[in-house]
Amino acid sequence: MSRIDVRKTAKLYINGAFVRSESGRVYSVEHADGSAVVRVSQGSRKxxxxxxxxxxxxxxxxxxxxGYNRGQILYRIAEIMEERRDTFVDRLLTGGMSDDAAEAELDASVDRLVWYAGWADKFAQVFGNLNPVAGPFFNISAPEPTGLVGVxxxxxxPLLGIVSRVAPIIVSGNTAVVVVGGPRPLASIALTEVLATADVPAGVVNIITGDAQELGPVLANHMDVNALDIVGVEPTLAAAMTRDAAENVKRVTVEAEPQFMDEAAQSPYIIAKFVETKTVWHPKGV
Amino acid sequence: MLTQPATTQSLRTLVRSVPTVDEVAAKERVAALGKRSIKKESKLSALRMVISMMDLTTLEGKDTPGKVRQLCSKGMRPDPTRQDLPTVAAICVYPAHIATARAALGDSGVKVASVATYFPSGQVSLEVKVDDVREAVKAGADEIDMVIDRGAFLAGDYLKVFEEILAVRAACGDAHLKVILETGELGTLDNVRRASAIAMAGGAHFIKTSTGKVSPAATLPVTLVMLEAIREHHAATGEMIGMKPAGGIRTAKDSIKYLVLLSETLGSAWMSNEWFRFGASSLLNDVLMQIRWLETGRYQSPDYFTKD
Structure with a gap:
């Protein structure tokens, strides 16, 4: 007797839970070779x-x-991704990548996570400073996370993109709400299942698949979002979002044509884009 | 109805005459009413009504005159950036802070409500309770929130509960009396219904769910049962009694569900702060955030609203 297909529903990852969209909407993602179709939840404003x-x-x-603990957790994400290699490669192939490209994408993603994990307890030393001041004071500048970052x-x-942006955001103590657009989000959805089992606390990374055109402006207008990372968005929409983000003076970064395989896509200066510098004065001597 | 003067027997008769509550049906009814879709325009006016019905409350051991004054300014002008919102109905404080609140509120029309009768436990002699009330009224409270003796109620001593309410009502003078049943400690909806009947017979102007110090505090099913009790009382005597759910109502969405319940059970005659109040502290900011979201289309952040 032939078995009935048991297919997985691709859901959104919100506050540590896998949920269908409140709107009930789904969209179809076709395998690159046209062999099958997956229905993916289409996130809404709510x-x-x-x-x-x-x-x-x-x-x-x-x-x-x-920072040490956050580094461990980032490393844990990398470990589990490595263990689920086959799943990720399969999703990337489904998205139309070649074998070599898929392997390279996964390698780069895992390596990048490990690389940022190392920065967790070091970026503060690099971007912080003991400032020389005239007077009997220690004057210390230290980076603090900006808060909630919308991506x-x-x-x-599909995979390296999300890893390259989310890792430097969360490593300093920010949390992220990520809108994943594009026609083939399957590898990002596989990533949610890794996040859910990698000791990442609920809510630290939220991944919502859907239409960037529809959801981007909601995030840009949200007063409780502190920074906005706009990646690969067409210029008109990116400009509109940047304008909306000004209402509560969000920190905005725009990357129009990201090249994630480039060396520049991995840098401590990306961590620095999502931190605020706090400076404190402390009396010196007795 | 109660024969005068009340006796243990007449109170028992009153309590026995109270119909039993179908708990499942009560939950079903509030669940059904809670699902109503409310359109933007109605939502905006409902939220304004919620503000006008609010007893903005601070009942903590750490309350200071400064905190009370701050709460009073928030109550008089909920959103400092605009003048078109209503004031809250009252500021609810401990007796020690009545004078401060009275002075801060001036002639704004916002009332001063005070808890009394050894709130929240009420475990003290009647003399002390009555003195507590008299002092609160003397200090300038417009409204007194008393607690019933839940211990006596649960032990079946309905007469004691009733006589305390009578005595407190007498001590209130012109001040309005809200009787807190502390439904979270009564155990069943049947008990809630019985306690409501006793409180109304004892002369309560308002019946109120909770002190806010016990969990669960106000819930929709409990509120429905109390509203039904009020409806029955009104049908039998023609007397209107007010209702105040308090504690645990933190979101604008929840508050609108209470209004739907009120409208469906008692109708528009009760839809004003003369007959319905919300006892809450953190609800106000959520309502303000929702109003601004409805008006601007931007989801709001607590960062941009005053903390009280």
Missing amino acids: DLRDAVRGSRSAQTGWAERT VLADAS
Whole structure:
């Protein structure tokens, strides 16, 4: 007797839970060779609202963890991704990549996570400083996470793109709400299942598949989002989002044509884009 | 109806005459009413109504005159950036802070409500409770929130509960009396319904769900049962009694569900702060955030609203 297909529903990842879109919408993702179709939840405005709420409540706790601990957790994500190699490669092939490209994409993603994991307890030394001042004071500048970062990945590299943007954001203690657009988000969806089992606290990373055109502006307008990372979004929309983000003076970065395989796509200066510098004065001597 | 003067027997008769509550049906009814879709325009006016019905409350051991004054300014002008929002109905404080609140509120029309009768436990002699109330009224409270003796109620001493309410009502003078049933400690909806009947017979102007110090505090099913009790009382005597759910109502969405319940159970005659109040502290900011979201289309952040 032939078996009935048991297919997995691709869901959104919001506040540590896998949920269907509140709107009930789905969209079809076709395998590159046309062999099958997967239905993926299409996130809505209210899904984003829920994600921001969860992400906000996770942020303080995540930032309060030691850098060392955050580094361990990033490393754990890398470990589990490596273990699930086959799944990721399969999703990337489904998306139309060649064998070599898929392997290279996975290698680069895992390596990048490990690389940023190493920065977790080191970036503060690099971007912080003991400032020379005239007077009997220590004057110390130290980076602190900006808070809640909205990431819009319009049609980016399906796995390396999300890893390259999310890792430097969360490593310093930010939380992220990520909108993944594009026609083939399957590898990003596989990533949600890794995040859920890699000791990443609920709400630290939220991944919502859907239409960047629809969801980007919601994130840009949300007053509880502190920074916006606009990646691979077409210029008109990126400009509109940048304008909307000004309402509560979000920190905005725009990367129009990201080249994630480039060396420049991996840099401590990307961590620095999502931190604020706090300077404190402390009396010196007796 | 109660024969005068009340006796243990007449109170028992009153309690026995109260119909039993179908708990499943009560939950079903509130679940059904809670699903209503409310359109933007109605939502905006509902949220304004919620503000006008709010007893903005601070009942903590750490309350200071500064905190009370801050709460009063928030109550008089909920959103400092605009003048078109209503004031809250009252500021609810401990008796020690009545004078501060009275002075801060001036002639704004916002009332001063005070808890009394050894809130929240009420485990003290009647003399002390009555003195507590008298002092609160003397200090300038417009409204008194008393607690019933849940211990006596659960032990079946309905007469004691009733007589305390009578005595407190007498001590209130012109001040309005809200009777807190502390439904979270009563155990069943049947008990809630019985306690409501006793409180109304004892002369409560309002019946109120909770102190906010016990969980669960206000819930929709409990509120429905109390509203039904009020409806029955009104049908039998023609007297209107107010209702105040308090504690645990934190979101604008929840508050609108309470209004739907009110409208469906008692109708538009009760839809004002004369007959319905919300006892809450953190609800106000969520309502303000929702109003601004409806008006601007931007989801809001608590960062941009005053903390009270």
